[in-house]
Amino acid sequence: MRTMSFADAIEDALAQAMAADERIVIFGEDVHGLRMNLFVRFGERRVRPTPISESAFLGAATGAAMAGLRPVVEIMLVDFLGVAADALLNEAAKLDTFSGGKWKAPMVVRASCGGGYGDGGQHEQTLWGWLAHIPGLSVVAPSTPADAGALMIGALQHNGPVVYLEHKLLSSYWLEYLGSGGRSNVIYDIPAEGASGPVPDRWEPVPPGKAIMRREGNDITLVSVAVGVHRCLEAASLLEKEGISAGVLDLRSISPLDRDALCKAVAKSGRLIIVDEDYQEFGLSGETAAVLLESGIQFKYGRVCTEGNIPYARDLEDATLPSTKRIIAAAHKLM
Numbered sequence: 001m002r003t004m005s006f007a008d009a010i011e012d013a014l015a016q017a018m019a020a021d022e023r024i025v026i027f028g029e030d031v032h033g034l035r036m037n038l039f040v041r042f043g044e045r046r047v048r049p050t051p052i053s054e055s056a057f058l059g060a061a062t063g064a065a066m067a068g069l070r071p072v073v074e075i076m077l078v079d080f081l082g083v084a085a086d087a088l089l090n091e092a093a094k095l096d097t098f099s100g101g102k103w104k105a106p107m108v109v110r111a112s113c114g115g116g117y118g119d120g121g122q123h124e125q126t127l128w129g130w131l132a133h134i135p136g137l138s139v140v141a142p143s144t145p146a147d148a149g150a151l152m153i154g155a156l157q158h159n160g161p162v163v164y165l166e167h168k169l170l171s172s173y174w175l176e177y178l179g180s181g182g183r184s185n186v187i188y189d190i191p192a193e194g195a196s197g198p199v200p201d202r203w204e205p206v207p208p209g210k211a212i213m214r215r216e217g218n219d220i221t222l223v224s225v226a227v228g229v230h231r232c233l234e235a236a237s238l239l240e241k242e243g244i245s246a247g248v249l250d251l252r253s254i255s256p257l258d259r260d261a262l263c264k265a266v267a268k269s270g271r272l273i274i275v276d277e278d279y280q281e282f283g284l285s286g287e288t289a290a291v292l293l294e295s296g297i298q299f300k301y302g303r304v305c306t307e308g309n310i311p312y313a314r315d316l317e318d319a320t321l322p323s324t325k326r327i328i329a330a331a332h333k334l335m
Contacts, residue, residue, distance in 0.1 A: 004199045006145045007173040010110075010166065011037060013149035013203045014072065017156045018042055021070065024156060027057045028074030034173075035074075054084035058109070062092045065107040070156060078111040078127050078165060092161040093136035107162070108155045112174055113141070114167040114227060114277060115321055121310035124317075128225070129276075129283030131163050132255035138208040139254040141165040143229040145197045147206065147252060154205035162208060167226040167277075170194040194230050211258035213265065217247030220331055221265045223288060224275035225251045228322055232275055235327040244335060254284055262288060263295050271334045273302045275322050280305035302330040 004012065015038060018024045025046045032039045032049045039047040050057040054075055061071035075081055081088065092105040115124030132139045140155060140162060142148040148166065155162035168174040172195060214229060215236055222232035229250045236246035249265045251258060266272045272292065274285040285303040292299060304322045311317050 001198045002201060003196060004145050004149075005172045005196045006142075006148050006166070006170040006194060009145035009149040009199050010152050011035070012199070013152040014038060014156075015041065016203050017153055018046065021156075022046075023068060023070045024072065025064070025069055026072045026074065027061050027064075029057075029076060031074055054080050055087065058084040059087040059091075061107055062087045062105055065092070065105040065161075066095070066103055070106050070108075072108045072110055072156070075109060075111040077123055078113040078163075079123055079125050081109075081111065081127070081131075088137070088161065088163075089134050093134050095136075096160055097136060104159050105161050106159050108152070108164050109161065110164045110166070112168050112171065113165045114169060115306075115310050115317060116169050116227070118312060118314050118317060120312040124310045126165065126167075126226075126278045126306075128163075128165060128254045129278040129287075132257075132284070132287075136160060137255065138162040139165065140208050140252060141167065141226040141254065142252060143167075143170070143194055143226050143250050145194075146199050147212075147250075149199055149203045150206040151208075151252065153203045154207040157205050158208060165226070167194075169227050172196075193233075194227065206252070208253045209256035209258055210253065211249055211251045211261035213247065213261070214250050215246070215248040217245040217269060219245045219269055220271040220273065220334060221247045221249060221269045222273050222275060222327065222331075223249045223251060223262065223265070224322075225254065225284075226277070228275040228277055231322060231324050231327060234324045235331065238324070238328060239331055244331065246331065257287065257291065259291050259295070262291060263297060266292055266299050267297050270298065271300045271302075273304060273327065273330050273334065275327055276303065276305045277322055278306060280307060300334045302334050304330050 061073040095105045113126045232248045239246045276285045304326045
């Protein structure tokens with residue numbers, strides 16, 4: 001085992017996969033600088049900087065995937081997928097179904113997501129609920145360095161489009177960038193276990209759709225992804241001091257959703273709090289409730305989500321995004 005940062009784990013997994021499979025190429029703005037190690041090792045033919053036009057290079061990657069390559073498309077912020085949605089939502093995601101399985105689009109769309117550093121609602125969204133709503137599109141969001149690498153390998157081996165979301169508060173690369181330009185006084189609430197941790201010597205794939213229990217508990221189940229998992233683990237530790245046993249389920253994948261793991265965890269505790277940094281309405285929080293109800297499970301339900309557009313002001317932002325304090329308050333209400 002090695003110890004590695006969240007960001008380095010993704011790069012290490014990419015390097016392993018690119019060495020094993022020449023079909024894997026990287027497209028994106030400034031990738032020759034952002035992925036310098038990969039650029040030096042594999043060259044410009046496989047690490048290809050592009051013009052600043054997400055719709056152009058995501059469209060090109062879709063065609064490249066149809067032609068036999070396995071592109072990794074880097075969209076700097078998931079918010080910017082709004083300008084390139086057609087290639088992803090109307091073409092890549094529908095290709096397999098519309099062609100009767102004759103055509104595939106095996107591609108990974110890598111994008112940063114998430115807030116908590118004062119950049120406002122046009123740069124801090126997660127949008128995994130919107131993306132997971134599209135049939136044929138897989139969406140994953142790791143919470144630890146070990147999962148960051150394993151989920152990347154799993155995404156690269158998947159035979160359809162996968163949106164791979166990395167929360168900025170877990171990435172040292174992103175935090176260094178965000179802390180520049182006069183932001184050195186900003187304090188980030190960074191979970192240590194997510195930013196750095198043990199990883200395997202050789203990466204094995206975790207395919208989309210496999211959740212994992214991070215902590216067992218009998219009284220209540222906390223469910224989340226990415227940074228939310230660490231908020232839940234902190235809340236569970238504090239609730240334990242009050243005599244409340246809280247389990248934490250890390251979904252890892254928003255689509256496909258691990259329904260079996262979700263049902264098993266909530267059936268055990270009879271109480272669920274879904275912690276979702278995406279918007280509350282019409283998203284992951286409602287889908288989890290629907291899955292459990294359709295399975296006939298009796299449970300008490302609460303959710304801690306992002307409430308409306310994310311403000312720039314830090315105090316207002318903190319009140320809008322999920323937090324450990326809000327999770328504990330929701331747990332007290334259910335108990």
